[in-house]
Amino acid sequence: MNYELKIMLSTKTIEDIKKAIANYPRKKSASMDALTIAQKECGHLTQDVLLEIASLLEMPPVQLNQVAAFYTMYNKKPVGKHHVQVCTNVSCSLLGSEHIVEFLSKKLGVKKGETTSDKKFTLSEVECLGSCGTAPMMQINDDYYENLTEVKIEEILKGLK
Amino acid sequence: MFEPVLLKNINTPDSHRIDVYLKNGGYQALPNALKMQTDTLIQLVKDSGLRGRGGAGFSTGLKWSFITKDPTIPKYLCCNADEGEPGTFKDRAIIEKDPHELIEGMIIACYAIGAQAAYIYIRGEFDFGARRLEQAIYEAEQKGYLGKNILNSNFNCDIYVHKGAGAYICGEETALIESIEGKRGQPRIKPPFPAQVGLFGKPTVINNVETLSCIPHIVNKGPKWFASIGPEKSPGPKIFGVSGHVKKPGLYELPMGTPLREVIFTHAGGIRDGKKFKAAIPGGVSAPMLTEKDLDTPMDFDSMAAKGTMLGSAGVIVMDDTTCIVKVAMRTMGFFRHESCGKCTPCREGTDWTYKVLHRIEHGEGKEGDVKLLENLCGNIFGRTFCPLGDGAVMALRGALKNFRDEFLYHVKNKKCMV
């Protein structure tokens, strides 16, 4: 296959990926770690990033693409700086998660699945996040926000720069 | 009052740190276990009656005994920390608040089955939990509980954390293995079972977080103590996660076999806002729902199965009398449709089709015969899928249809909800 390998990842990211490779008897088993680590740096996984990871793991790029495509947490498209993900599964739904989505949608001025024009926020609906006892809840990037109310959401959004 | 076992330390400040764990009696089971013959240790776990807390309730000691004793064959332990079944939030508490309880259990399990490496498969969203586990593994290595020649026993063991990335199906054990190998998380055909051909083609045991966390306590207090808690065939302490329309949602560690009524009304405070009880899903959304008449059923594997449902993950979702069951069924099927891995047609197409029918019923566009259509679709999915995800979806829907058929019919006829 002909493609040009560009260096997209920082030395630190490459080091971290190499550390992850040491956790497995086979290099390509670190593919998920590598995608997670790279996404932390890049925000979303472009074809160039995927090619670079595939070469680090010595695996065919198509195989890595399939892995990246299978899992929802790997962003194949750009997302905002703050990825607001509201759980709307049963427990959260019983306690008003639809209302939370509507409220956020109004506050941020976007529909679910969209990113604000200043690229600061993306609003998504997600499946159960394992926090049903503190429903309704959402995750923004890596952090959980639980027992949500409108007042609480206003405060959370104010705190995000 | 039942004295919590698994969750006893979670409110202690810094309970996740090794010095706090040690002060509370942690890592006392490990040296004792390492002195035992592995057969004796496995027999001990069998005698305790411990059954897997991941959902299926298979005997843990028996599962361990399937692993070959041949020392030349590498073996693996996988800890299932995927916690993906909607309504379930118990493993997260152990992971974040008492990670050493799990790690001690894992080291003992590795010793018992002769594995020198273990992976914790944690769902990707639990970033905080993953970091807690990595920190705890580091602390355990520093103290000599992990790594080479653990406590001068000649036993070596390493634990690695593997983060998932948002696929429910990776909680299924063979999909979990595929995912640790760095592939798409699609289930493998069984047999061969993971005990023969598992991770990296080697004999593998997969156990849930809560299951493994029971192990140090069984070693410390003995199998008789464990077996004496709750029903004879399904004993031990059990973490119930209660969510939905209750006054006090949260985790309650109680003896296995505590009646559903007691879990909801005594511990979780009953129904909130002066409403009435309508239904409860006893073990995560795959478990068929129960109604008023079933409230006195003991929450253990066999009693739940006898009621046509399952204990599953013991994530209890409670619904009051304002709940539209059609909507709950639609949301549940939406979940399965989203999470179907796409490998087999009955599940991939079936969950999509049932979702669409439920969607139109819920939105006042149901057609005459739609309820029959749903029942037929269930029949065409059940038992015809590659892995239990498809069956779980059907069981959930059948539970709703069986208990609330009138509500579905009303929706179709009147184009609106009866509640």
Ligand SMILES: Cc1cc2nc3c(=O)[nH]c(=O)nc-3n(C[C@H](O)[C@H](O)[C@H](O)COP(=O)(O)O)c2cc1C
């Ligand atoms: C679709 C599906 C999802 C599952 N999700 C989980 C899960 O999130 N956590 C878990 O421990 N077990 C889950 N299981 C059960 C596992 O396949 C397996 O039975 C369990 O981890 C075995 O551990 P145990 O014997 O300690 O219960 C799931 C099973 C299926 C079919």
Ligand code: SF4
């Ligand atoms: S039943 Fe569903 S989840 Fe399981 S293998 Fe088939 S398509 Fe995949």
Ligand code: FES
């Ligand atoms: S249903 Fe929302 S966190 Fe589980």
